[in-house]
Structure formats: structure tokens, C-alpha cells
Amino acid sequence: MFKVSLVTLSVAAASSAYSAGFSLGDQSATASGSALSTAAASSEDISFSYWNPALFLNAKKNTFYISGAYIIPKMDVSNIEATDATTSSISGSSTNTDSVDNTIVPSLYYAMPLSDDTVAGFSINAPFGLSGDYGDDWAGRFHATETGLQDIALSFSIAHRVNDWFSAGASVQVHKAEVTLESAVGTTVSSQGGEGVGKIEADDIGYGYSLGVLFTPVKGTRIGVGYRSKIDFDFEGDVKYTSDSPTFSGLVSAKSLVDADVSDSLTFPDILTISLEQALTPKLKLGLSVIRTGWSSMDEGLNIDFDSDQDNSKLTFGFEDQWMYSAGLTYDYSKKLTLRTGIARDNSPVTDEYRSARTPDGDRTWYSMGGTYHFSETSSATFAYTYVDIEDVSVDRTDLTEDSARGTYTADYSSSASVISLAYNMSF
Template sequence: MFKKTKLVAGITLATATLISQQISAAGFAVNEQSATASGTALAGNAASDTDISFSYWNPALFANATETSLYINGSYVSPSVEMKNQTATNSSISGFGGPTVSSTEGSSDPSESAIIPSIYLAVPINDKTVVGVSLNIPYAISSDYDDDWAGKYHATKTELQDISLSLSAAYRVNDWIDVGASIQAHSASMTLEAEVIDWDADGYGSQELEDDLSFGWSVGIAMEPQEGTRVGIGYRSEVDVNQKGKVDFSNMSTTAQTNLGTVDANITADNTLPSLLTLSLEQELTDDLTLGLTAMRTGWSSVQALDIDYDDATTSLSNSTVTLNYKDVWFYSAGLTYDYSEDLILRTGYAVDNSPSDPNNLSARAPGSDRQWITLGGTYNVSESTQVMFSYIHLTSDPAKVDKDGTGEDASRGSFSADYDISANIFALAVNTTF
């Protein structure tokens, strides 16, 4: 009993670093890397010869740049999270004479809107070789529940940002085959906060981690076996992220500090960002109409559990483990591009974005479920050298239910259940210019 109770702070704060980091393509992995690609729901994204922003999924597509090209994109993500039927009970310190706490209190919308930028630069070296640089945010999340809501011991505030800088090279083998590769440097930081049950009043814990630099790579091939038919395959590698940080406690009673070890401590976490395989086809149906198809496989099964290590020299808190049970998933999309006029191109698309989450093991930090996209977009030619791209995504999710019984890994957080309804509206605007 005592060993489990000592985990009150540790496991509470470690609700899901990797969930927050979004080991879920249907969750907070950032797919909005290009206003052009978003217009067709990413359909054809590893095969398209439209502009250099598609190089995120396939570095071989940098070879399409015949002039020095700069693409700047900004995506505004406006999510909405509705909760109902929330209830929670926590009696984890009752064995020490502490209180039993129960609540049905709801929270205001915990989701937070964000602007996610991406930048691409391509420089042709000669007729066959192009080098490129890109800056992206592959993963991001920002959520903030009310501090007094029913699930406060499971989650209050979560923030994460993973920034990736890529150096790429693409080579035109012949008239119908391009190949490419990139090296990526990643820098990730995260903050996890939660209330911590205490004797007289709740304390609070904040866990902050960051890494120096982690590295990944990508490769790709793009082919046009016949005019109007384009095929592309891109692969982004796993990235091992080794993070260090500190857990800070506030408003904790002396009793909690003595019996539970809720004192400030150094912490570490070793996480793995998954691989991404993208298969795409673009087919020109007429001179003005193009069909795009994409299937993307994200290798979330590389992460089955989360381990948070606490420095034994500074705290008696035991290390914590959170089981995730993720599985590999596929994303499917289809889209159409229509050349309305010489200056205006229109796009639309539909996508099914499957979640890797175990429906019996969802977290309040990321109650993921399968999603669907409906998209619109277009390109307007401002001049011969400059284009403006725009897109809109309406994202809906299947209903999700978080149901924690307060045993095992949740012994310190207590029981919690709630029904979630998640949706989002995503707007993107980009400028592409050549020099």
C-alpha cells in the first residue's frame, strides 16, 4: 500500500508525456505542413510536382525546383473539446488518514488555438541537383484544463513543441525518376502539470523536460512513368528523444513531503517519435482536372510504454510507467485539383485519419479517436514568380470515452471517466516565390 501511495506525485505528473507528445497521427501530430497539400487533404502529397512544400513527405520533390524557391506557410489550428458525464474519485492517501475526494466538476474548453509555421527553401545547384532547407513543427500540443475540474489529478496543463530543421538534397536521375534524402535535427520541449492530492488542500506539480538535439533522416523517390501519371514514396525515420528536466512541487504539506517524497527533483525520459511511410499517386484526368491519392503509415507501435525516471538522490519518489498500447495506423485521402483559370487553381479532398490509441486506455491529456477531414483550398497566381495558397480543413472525431478505474497505474490519480467530442477548424495561408 505504502509503495503505491508514494507514487502519488510521480505517476500523476507522468500521465502521458508521449501521449502529450502525441504518439497518435489522429491526435496532435502536425500534418498541416503545407497550405497546398492541405487543400486536397494531403492526397498526392508524396508525388506532386506542384511546389517544394511537398518535400516534407518526400525529399525527392525538391528536384522540381528549377529556380531558387521560397515557400512560407502558416496554419491556424482552432480545436474544440466538449466534455460531459465527467466524474472522479481519489482515495489514494486515505490509508495515511488523508481525505477521499470526489467531483463531477467540468472544465472550460481545454484546447488552445495555435499558429504553426513551416518554411522551405530550395536552391538548384545545376540542372540535376537541388539542395533544400526546411523548418517544421512535426508535433505540437497545447491544452489547459481548469485547476478545479474533476480530472485535475490526471491533467491540467500540457504543452509540447518539437522543432525540426532539415537539410535535403534531391537528384534528377533521368526524365522520369527523382531521388532525395534529408538529415533532420529535432529539438523538443514539454510541460506537464497536474494537481496533486494532499492532506489539507491540493498541491501542484509541474514537470518540464527538454532535449538538446536529436536526429532523424528521410528518403524518397518520385517517378513519372508516363506523362500525367506521378508516383511517389517517402519515408521519415524514427527519432529517439532523450530528455532531461525537473519536477517542481508547490503548496505541498509537510506531511506529503515527508510521507510521499513530493519534493523538487531531476527527471529524465527516453521517448521515440515514430516513422512515417507515405505512398502517393497523382493522375491527370483531363487537362484541367487531377486526382490525388495517398496512404500514410505511421509506426506508433514503436512506443508501448512510457517510463519517467526520478533522481534517487533528490527524492524518494519511485519511477513511473504508463502503458500506452499503441498500434501502427494508416491515413487515407483522396483529392481533386481543378485549374479553374490561368490564375486560379481550386482543390478539395477527404481523409480518414485512424487513431493508434487503445480505446480502453485513453488519457485525459489526449482522448484520441478516429478522425475525418473535409478540405477546400486553392492557389492564386499573383505574378509569374509569386503564388498565394490557401486551405481550410474541417476535422471531426468519433466519440471518445476516457474511463480510468483508479487501480494499477492510476492508483495515485484515482478513478476518472468522461465522454469527449473533439473537432477542429484549420486555416492555412502560404506564399511561394521564385528568384
């Protein structure tokens, strides 16, 4: 029997090629230009409040910042071999080069100073997300076809400058997450019931918070620490089955595959960011960051409960906590133009044992550049480009009990991504 799995929340072949796991790293075109090297410590603008809410203090007036990242992922899947649950070989192309979708990731921030030392703010972000579609006819279709995740977070923040060398901030967040999964179900053998399509759609609202501090021990040195909490979701939705096979109704009659309500609980990871912004000269700044993502909160993966006679479905993620390391430079070329560059190493939480068609993730290296042009003292535009090089990986799903209803699957993956980010900042 086909065991449905909400693996849409893993790093499926999708636009999450930008950041390891299924997190989305582009919350600020300014930060992306130096590969997030000053994420929790930057003095540049309010968009860095995503990593450290104390950085809303970068606003001296009412300030509006809007950013968008256009993610262009590329993934080549080769040497594909698969069997269904009856061990029958599945026909289909041995390669797949059109399984990831371009997407836009927006962010919006607004800051309102309440006094010289206190700033209130709110923001809208997409912290986690992915989008991809292998297609309905490829050989690995019993493991994955369409996958989608959208997480939108609304945050309300307050930041306060305690004295000349210490500031703090906090926020509360409301997350709305929606997930979609589609894959082939049944078998390719008509006498065993034939082949159909199963699709899950589910959603939930979760809540989180963030805390941050900023230290300026000496002029030109800023040290920031920011923490974004875990978010608990109790997803609820339904699964629906369709088929053109005349024998597929037998599986429905046997209650092996029936439309039903589904549910599962997942905890999205927490994120700790530690950053340094150090002035090297009056025009040149060095940025260093380490970012820890607590992916082990999703280690056990999914255990989908069906409101029917269908057995629970399990997909083990085996995720491990991981660190991202980045370094970058910011150079004030002139009063109007600021230039940035950076490099980062972003380690994948996916382990070899549990890598799958929905988690073909590998370690990443970012190469970033960007700049800001100041039209006036109150408005500016920012551009950033990041190339993400992802290590080649292989998937081997030939010896896992939880795949008994999906069959076996092996393939090699080669992936990369380009990210173009634009932002506009205005104060009044």
C-alpha cells in the same frame, strides 16, 4: 504517492486535434487543400518535400515557401467523475469546455538548384506538438491540468533527377523538443497530506533522416514514396511542487513529493507516405495517398526516473501503428487560379484500454478545400480550410494499477477542429 508522468507527449486535450496521435498534419497549405492526397507525389511546389525530399525538384529556380496553419480545436468533456488516491470523490464541474488552445503551426522551405537535375534545400517544421489546459479546479485534475509539447525540426536536403522517370532525395534532421506537464498531486484529504501542484519541464535534441523517391512512368502519372525516420529523445528536466495546504509539507518531509531531476527516453514514430498524382484531363488531377505512422514505437509509454527517493512513474500509451487514407482533386480553373478539395480518414493510435485524460483521442475524418492564386510566374498565395470531425470517445480509468496515485477518472469526450492555412510562394 503521486507518480509524476511526462504524458505531455501523448495526445492530451490539445491542438493536436488536427491529426491523430500528437502529429501535426499541416506542413503545407497546398497539401492541406486536398487533404494530403498528393503528399509524396505532387508536382505543385517544394512544400511537399516534407513527405518526400525528392520533391525539392519541383523548384526550377531559387524558391522560398512559407506556410502557417491556425488550428482552432474544440473539445467538450462531459459526465466527469473522479476520485483521488484515497478514493475520496473530487468536487468540481461535471463538464469542461475550455481545455484546448488555439495555436499557429509554421513551416518554411527554401530550395536552391545546383544544376538542372540537382536541388539543395532546407526546411523548418513543427512535426509534433500540442497545447492544452484543463484548469486547476476541475474534477480530473489529478490526471491532468496543463500539457504542452513543442517539436521544432531543421532539415537539410538534397534531391537528384536520375533520368526522365526516376528521381530521389534525402535529408538529415535536427529536432529540438520541449515538454511541459502540470497536474494536481497528493490528495484532497488534509490528514493525508493535502493537495498541491506538480509541474515537469524537460527537453532534448534528437536526430532523424528522410528518404524519398519519385517515379513518372508515363506523362501525367507521378508515384511518390517518402519515409521519415524515428527520432530518439532522452528527455531531461525537473519536477517542482507547490501547495497552499499547510499539511502538504508532510509529504515533502516524507520524501514522497520532493523537487527533483527527472529523465525518460521516448522514440517518436516513423512515417511512411505513398502517393499518386494522376492527370485525368489537362486541367484536372486526382490525388491518392496512404500514410502509415509507426506509433507502436511509443507503445510502452513512459517510465519516468526521479533523481530522488520517489518511485518511477509509469503511464502506458498502448499506441498501435495506424494508417491515414486520403483522396483529392486539383483543378486548374485558369492560368492564375488553382482549386483543390479532398477527404481523408485518419485513424487514432489510442486503444480503449489505455485512453486517458491525456490521450482522449479518436478516429478523424478530414474535409478539405483550398486554392492558389498566381500573381505572376514567380509568386503565388495559397489558402486552405480543413474541418476535422473526431469520433466521440469515453475514458474509463477505474481499473489500472498505474493510476493508484492518481485515483479514478471517467468522462465522455466530443471533439472537432477547424484549420485555416495560408502560404506564400516566391521564386527568383
